[in-house]
Every structure is written in C-alpha cells, then in structure tokens.
Amino acid sequence: MEYIDPHIHMVSRTTDDYETLARMGCVAMSEPAFWAGFDRGSVESFRDYFRQLTQFEPKRAAQFGIKHYTWLCINAKEAENVSLSREVIAMIPEFLSAPNVLGIGEIGLNKNTKNESTIFLEHVDLAVKYNQQILIHTPHLEDKYQGTRMILDMLMGDSRIDRSRVLVDHVEEHTIQAVLENGFWAGMTLYPVTKCTPQRAADMIERYGPERLMANSAGDWGPSKPTAIPDLIMELKRRGHSRELIRRVVYDNPVAFFSQSRQFLPLENS
Amino acid sequence: MSTDPKLHRRSAEEILADEFLQARSRILDLAAFLDRLERAPGSAEQEARMRLLAEGLEILCDDEVGKAQRVQLLMSRDYDPAWQTKYGIH
Structure with missing residues (x-):
C-alpha cells in the first residue's frame, strides 16, 4: 500500500533507507527541522541545515521516486538560546519560497520553560505573518501532558491561528483527545522504545476514528524505525480493518493536510 | 470518541x-x-519511581476503564493552568 510519512528526519538516515522506504510503499514524506544531537553555535549552521533540507534531501529522495517536503524552525531544545533563536527566525524567510517547504516546524516545547515558550510564540508569529502551516513537537515522557496543554493554551489564545492548518505531533493516550477536540490535526509517532507502538496507535484509531489523525515514524538518529508506518498498516490489517480506513490514515489525511500549503503538489500515480 | x-x-x-x-x-x-x-x-524501594510503578500496577488491576490514559497521567508532571501568568507570557 502506498503511504506518506509526515514526520521523518531523513538527514539521519542512509540512502539505503530511502530505497527500503520506497520498496515498502512510501511515496512522499515531510521532514521537520529538529535537533542535531548537539547545540549548534551560529545562525550559519542553521542556514547550511536549511540548504540541506531544501536542496540536498529532495534530490536524494527523488532518486527513489519519493517526494520530499520539509518544515523550518529552530527546535525547542536550542530555543533556550533566545538570541540565537531570534537570529534563526529572522533568517527563515529566505527559505520559505523553496519548492518543498510546507511551513514552520517542528516548533514546540521540550522542558516546558519560559524561554521555550517565548520562542514558540515568536515562531507562531512568523507562521502567521507568512501564512504558513505549522507542525508542532510535543515533549516526551513526563513532560508531554504539561507541555501539550501549554502549547494548546498558546495556540488557542491566538485568534489568528487556523487550527485546521496546525498538526500537533507525538500525541499519546493522554493528549490526543484535547488536540482533536480543539480542531487541530494530530500525529502519532511510532517508536520502538519511547513514544507509541503500532498496536497503541491502532487502539487510538479505533477509539477516536481516523478524522484529522495521522501516523509517522520520526525516523531520527535515536533508536527509531523508519519503516514503522508499514508496521501500523500490518497491525490494522491484522485486526481486520478496511483498506479504505488504513489509506485514510496513512495517505489521504497527509495529502489533505499538506494540500493547504501552496507548495504541495498532487502526487502522481496515486 | x-x-x-x-x-x-x-x-x-x-x-x-x-x-x-x-x-x-x-x-x-x-x-x-x-x-x-x-x-x-x-535497594530501590524508597525511590519515587518505584512508587510510580506500584501505582501503575494498581491501575492495571482495578475495574476502571482508560487504563493506558490513566497510567500516562500518573507518570506525568502536573499542568498548572496559570502557567502563563507565572512566566509573564500572554
């Protein structure tokens, strides 16, 4: 079955992974800007990173027939450095007209601090100013519930935000309901250690239905599995779910969400 | 739902x-x-994480619904609705 991975960090993956993903049915992906495993020292590091995301990765993906999209920001971990964050935010508009940029992301919180919140709001302001969609990172483990509620407070306190153009990622059992009930899109991140298993993601689909719900692999440099979406497809098939329901979560919903960006082009042969 | x-x-x-x-x-x-x-x-008996595990196991054995959600909330930091005032962010 063809599918789209809406949140995968391909800069962390080998070219062999692109080939495997193509063989498994991946036809498109979106790659949010994230933490590199270390704090970068200057705005020029981010400029190079954004060139990688907008120029190099689309070409690498295209070798295997995969359409590569991306999102730009300085991530929450590095947002503790407020002055660097503001330099990066001021530089992002240079890249917003690149043909594979869908919006601003993955912005969010990490340890739920004041500085992270300040920079989150400045990213939101940038997205509104340039009419960009937003992709949101919610914290992990014990910080997730608090951080997700804080993020929703900030988004819902801004009347300029069109909630149908915001994807809140890494939802789990204790955060998914608030995200969906308030009109946002929700993404479940499938991860072998922390975050969510394919089985629990299938449970959430059964509990909340497929509307405004997606799944992704994260596929980063930590213990992660870039082919996690095919695992979810298998789990849903095993439970007897229809092809229509599965396709809605892994293909139709990403297309519907991404299509709100003028840079997203219809996929061929689908 | x-x-x-x-x-x-x-x-x-x-x-x-x-x-x-x-x-x-x-x-x-x-x-x-x-x-x-x-x-x-x-001995890890006095560790707060051991108490969390014990409380999580109790959730698995009780008769209430929504066990995964309740274990998640048990393992979560509290949310303070007045956080924006405390941070001076509006």
Whole structure:
C-alpha cells in the first residue's frame, strides 16, 4: 500500500533507507527541522541545515521516486538560546519560497520553560505573518501532558491561528483527545522504545476514528524505525480493518493536510 | 470518541485469543524486572519511581476503564493552568 510519512528526519538516515522506504510503499514524506544531537553555535549552521533540507534531501529522495517536503524552525531544545533563536527566525524567510517547504516546524516545547515558550510564540508569529502551516513537537515522557496543554493554551489564545492548518505531533493516550477536540490535526509517532507502538496507535484509531489523525515514524538518529508506518498498516490489517480506513490514515489525511500549503503538489500515480 | 462499529472489528474473545501470548510475555518481562531489582545489591524501594510503578500496577488491576490514559497521567508532571501568568507570557 502506498503511504506518506509526515514526520521523518531523513538527514539521519542512509540512502539505503530511502530505497527500503520506497520498496515498502512510501511515496512522499515531510521532514521537520529538529535537533542535531548537539547545540549548534551560529545562525550559519542553521542556514547550511536549511540548504540541506531544501536542496540536498529532495534530490536524494527523488532518486527513489519519493517526494520530499520539509518544515523550518529552530527546535525547542536550542530555543533556550533566545538570541540565537531570534537570529534563526529572522533568517527563515529566505527559505520559505523553496519548492518543498510546507511551513514552520517542528516548533514546540521540550522542558516546558519560559524561554521555550517565548520562542514558540515568536515562531507562531512568523507562521502567521507568512501564512504558513505549522507542525508542532510535543515533549516526551513526563513532560508531554504539561507541555501539550501549554502549547494548546498558546495556540488557542491566538485568534489568528487556523487550527485546521496546525498538526500537533507525538500525541499519546493522554493528549490526543484535547488536540482533536480543539480542531487541530494530530500525529502519532511510532517508536520502538519511547513514544507509541503500532498496536497503541491502532487502539487510538479505533477509539477516536481516523478524522484529522495521522501516523509517522520520526525516523531520527535515536533508536527509531523508519519503516514503522508499514508496521501500523500490518497491525490494522491484522485486526481486520478496511483498506479504505488504513489509506485514510496513512495517505489521504497527509495529502489533505499538506494540500493547504501552496507548495504541495498532487502526487502522481496515486 | 468514536462509537463507529466499523472501528471495532474484533470481539473481546477474539482479542484475547489473538493477543494473550503477547500480554503474557509482557507480564513476564515485568516480573523478571522486579526479580532483577530484588536480587541486586542495594535497594530501590524508597525511590519515587518505584512508587510510580506500584501505582501503575494498581491501575492495571482495578475495574476502571482508560487504563493506558490513566497510567500516562500518573507518570506525568502536573499542568498548572496559570502557567502563563507565572512566566509573564500572554
């Protein structure tokens, strides 16, 4: 079955992974800007990173027939450095007209601090100013519930935000309901250690239905599995779910969400 | 919350038949983890994380619904609705 991975960090993956993903049915992906495993020292590091995301990765993906999209920001971990964050935010508009940029992301919180919140709001302001969609990172483990509620407070306190153009990622059992009930899109991140298993993601689909719900692999440099979406497809098939329901979560919903960006082009042969 | 019958394809009996061995395996993993702690030198009994695990196990054994959500909330930091005032962010 063809599918789209809406949140995968391909800069962390080998070219062999692109080939495997193509063989498994991946036809498109979106790659949010994230933490590199270390704090970068200057705005020029981010400029190079954004060139990688907008120029190099689309070409690498295209070798295997995969359409590569991306999102730009300085991530929450590095947002503790407020002055660097503001330099990066001021530089992002240079890249917003690149043909594979869908919006601003993955912005969010990490340890739920004041500085992270300040920079989150400045990213939101940038997205509104340039009419960009937003992709949101919610914290992990014990910080997730608090951080997700804080993020929703900030988004819902801004009347300029069109909630149908915001994807809140890494939802789990204790955060998914608030995200969906308030009109946002929700993404479940499938991860072998922390975050969510394919089985629990299938449970959430059964509990909340497929509307405004997606799944992704994260596929980063930590213990992660870039082919996690095919695992979810298998789990849903095993439970007897229809092809229509599965396709809605892994293909139709990403297309519907991404299509709100003028840079997203219809996929061929689908 | 969906009540769409199309989203609930299997009966409880079918789910138990399909997934009993996986659930058995996970209980054994947890039991072995507790045995490992018991055998090791030192004691973790007074650690807050041990209390969280014990409370999580109680949730698994009670009669209430929404166990995964309740375990998640048990393991979560509290949310303060007045956080924006405390941070001076509006």
